[in-house]
Amino acid sequence: MLDLGGGFGALLRKELLRFWRVAFQTVAAPVLTALLYLLIFSHVLGEERLVHGLAYTAFLVPGLVMMSVLQNAFANSSSSLIQSKVTGSLVFVLLPPISYGAFYGAFVLAAALRGLVVGLGVWLVTLPFAPLWPAQPLWALAFALLGGAILGTLGVIAGIWADKFDQLAAFQNFLVLPLTMLSGVFYSIHSLPAFWQAVSHYNPVFYMIDGFRYGFFGVSDVGPEVSLAVVLLCFAGLALLTLMLLKRGWKLRY
Amino acid sequence: MGSSVSPVAVPAVAFAGVVKRFGAFTALDGVDLEIAQGEFFGLLGPNGAGKTTLISCLAGLARPSAGSIRVLGHEVQGDYREARRRLGVVPQELVFDPFFTVRETLRIQSGYFGIRRNDDWIDEILANLDLADKADTNMRRLSGGMKRRVLVAQALVHRPPVIVLDEPTAGVDVELRQGLWRFIRRLNEAGHTIVLTTHYLEEAEALCQRIALLKRGRILALDSTANLLARFSGHSLTLKLSGEQELPASLEPLVQRRNGREVVLQLSRLELVETVLASLRQAGLGLEDLRLNAPDLEDAFMALVGAEASHA
Numbered sequence: 001m002l003d004l005g006g007g008f009g010a011l012l013r014k015e016l017l018r019f020w021r022v023a024f025q026t027v028a029a030p031v032l033t034a035l036l037y038l039l040i041f042s043h044v045l046g047e048e049r050l051v052h053g054l055a056y057t058a059f060l061v062p063g064l065v066m067m068s069v070l071q072n073a074f075a076n077s078s079s080s081l082i083q084s085k086v087t088g089s090l091v092f093v094l095l096p097p098i099s100y101g102a103f104y105g106a107f108v109l110a111a112a113l114r115g116l117v118v119g120l121g122v123w124l125v126t127l128p129f130a131p132l133w134p135a136q137p138l139w140a141l142a143f144a145l146l147g148g149a150i151l152g153t154l155g156v157i158a159g160i161w162a163d164k165f166d167q168l169a170a171f172q173n174f175l176v177l178p179l180t181m182l183s184g185v186f187y188s189i190h191s192l193p194a195f196w197q198a199v200s201h202y203n204p205v206f207y208m209i210d211g212f213r214y215g216f217f218g219v220s221d222v223g224p225e226v227s228l229a230v231v232l233l234c235f236a237g238l239a240l241l242t243l244m245l246l247k248r249g250w251k252l253r254y
Numbered sequence: 255m256g257s258s259v260s261p262v263a264v265p266a267v268a269f270a271g272v273v274k275r276f277g278a279f280t281a282l283d284g285v286d287l288e289i290a291q292g293e294f295f296g297l298l299g300p301n302g303a304g305k306t307t308l309i310s311c312l313a314g315l316a317r318p319s320a321g322s323i324r325v326l327g328h329e330v331q332g333d334y335r336e337a338r339r340r341l342g343v344v345p346q347e348l349v350f351d352p353f354f355t356v357r358e359t360l361r362i363q364s365g366y367f368g369i370r371r372n373d374d375w376i377d378e379i380l381a382n383l384d385l386a387d388k389a390d391t392n393m394r395r396l397s398g399g400m401k402r403r404v405l406v407a408q409a410l411v412h413r414p415p416v417i418v419l420d421e422p423t424a425g426v427d428v429e430l431r432q433g434l435w436r437f438i439r440r441l442n443e444a445g446h447t448i449v450l451t452t453h454y455l456e457e458a459e460a461l462c463q464r465i466a467l468l469k470r471g472r473i474l475a476l477d478s479t480a481n482l483l484a485r486f487s488g489h490s491l492t493l494k495l496s497g498e499q500e501l502p503a504s505l506e507p508l509v510q511r512r513n514g515r516e517v518v519l520q521l522s523r524l525e526l527v528e529t530v531l532a533s534l535r536q537a538g539l540g541l542e543d544l545r546l547n548a549p550d551l552e553d554a555f556m557a558l559v560g561a562e563a564s565h566a
């Protein structure tokens with residue numbers, strides 16, 4: 001198993017402090033963005049529209065919460081890594097006897113926790129517009145954590161891979177954003193033409209959001225067990241890949 | 255300052271056949287070097303010699319293309335955690351994390367080494383580096399020289415038995431440089447092994463017991479500082495002849511260099527001073543000025559680096 005060792009706690013604490021110090025940008029700003037999405041989309045698309053027998057605004061909330069979790073988890077690990085690479089301060093983490101398992105664990109857990117904090121914030125500010133309590137809180141939490149961990153892992157890969165901020169932006173704009181937007185955040189995939197429904201089933205983010213929505217409503221496009229299996233598999237694969245890259249020192253130790 | 259105990263016979267640092275290539279370029283070309291425990295060791299060489307690359311390989315930041323490196327017997331790749339626990343490195347680049355204060359930076363760094371409550375030692379380091387009044391200042395608000403001293407502090411939080419400083423005094427003012435050296439010397443006296451690179455040769459001369467001279471990834475010379483000085487430098491005599499007179503032909507072979515009207519003669523033995531003066535008297539030459547110069551590392555450095563260059 002992973003040998004976390006002494007450095008894990010310190011690295012995790014440092015990563016958490018890093019975003020919490022600038023919570024205005026890292027938490028408040030994305031919460032506000034999600035709230036604007038909710039107000040605009042529900043206004044434009046009409047309150048009377050029903051999806052899965054739910055008011056559209058209510059349907060939209062879990063999708064927005066999950067989208068915020070995912071995007072912020074990715075942003076946390078990727079921007080922390082690229083910043084410390086560009087400034088050179090990553091050397092402080094590379095010199096101590098921190099195992100690659102501890103390195104990975106700390107960055108991913110911090111990313112998932114930032115995702116959860118932002119997600120929680122989004123859910124709280126949408127309460128006045130769409131009072132919504134999760135029917136299956138454990139399912140919701142499991143998908144939020146796993147989704148955050150997956151995107152946090154992608155963020156680790158992207159942050160290590162990118163040498164410049166615009167490369168990171170490309171990763172975000174051409175991979176993360178399309179995957180999250182085209183995953184059923186704003187609609188049920190049953191409203192899509194058959195072809196796009198089929199395509200959606202190849203998008204792992206679809207399962208994260210569908211499973212998370214199940215946690216709120218107890219209904220979903222796919223069974224939650226299936227979604228959980230897909231998401232777990234996805235996480236395991238990405239985690240293994242990242243650990244392998246870190247063990248080799250890919251792009252970190254030259 | 256309890257350094258972890260290792261048998262004295264184990265070298266503090268051992269490089270064996272270390273090669274580092276960057277594509278077709280060879281930055282380290284087979285470095286063999288052992289540094290004993292407790293030594294104050296100097297790693298000198300011109301820009302681009304490979305000093306930082308060698309230190310990066312030692313610290314595990316870079317991986318050698320061939321060869322192996324041990325810190326107190328622990329291989330830096332295979333046994334990296336044990337090796338890194340014993341090593342404190344002050345990087346050459348002035349880097350810092352802008353999110354934290356000086357004390358936070360040092361606490362976090364302690365945590366990376368698995369040390370939880372370290373404030374007593376942190377305070378001692380801060381006092382010795384004259385940073386105590388900056389403990390709660392954000393890193394961004396420090397001057398360049400202060401940031402450099404925090405880098406030194408960061409390398410010391412885990413009391414490493416082997417301390418490597420890659421140009422720690424660049425940009426640090428004279429007074430603090432003295433203070434820094436007093437502190438490093440004290441650590442050395444307490445048993446810590448010190449490996450230092452610097453371009454201030456007087457510093458190396460004053461501090462280091464042994465010196466390796468690196469150029470183009472190869473060790474050109476490796477000896478005690480005293481021997482290096484004796485072998486490559488010796489005394490020199492600076493003369494300024496009065497008027498437009500020429501040096502007698504018999505003294506030409508001793509000429510090391512000319513500086514306008516000044517001539518610097520290399521003396522392999524101090525007694526040669528008398529021979530020189532006798533020749534001048536015989537030729538009936540008058541002197542405007544005369545200075546005897548003690549051996550210094552700069553001469554040794556120039557002799558070695560220059561000799562290599564003329565072979566190339």
Ligand SMILES: Nc1ncnc2c1ncn2[C@@H]1O[C@H](COP(=O)(O)OP(=O)(O)OP(=O)(O)O)[C@@H](O)[C@H]1O
Pocket residue numbers: 254276279281299300301302303304305306307308346
């Ligand atoms: N990452 C790298 N990629 C390619 N070449 C490199 C890399 N790092 C160093 N080099 C080259 O290796 C050589 C040695 O560089 P190094 O930084 O070790 O020199 P140095 O002795 O520390 O010099 P200085 O006194 O200027 O600090 C240089 O020619 C440098 O250009």
Ligand SMILES: [Mg+2]
Pocket residue numbers: 305306307346420
């Ligand atoms: Mg250097």
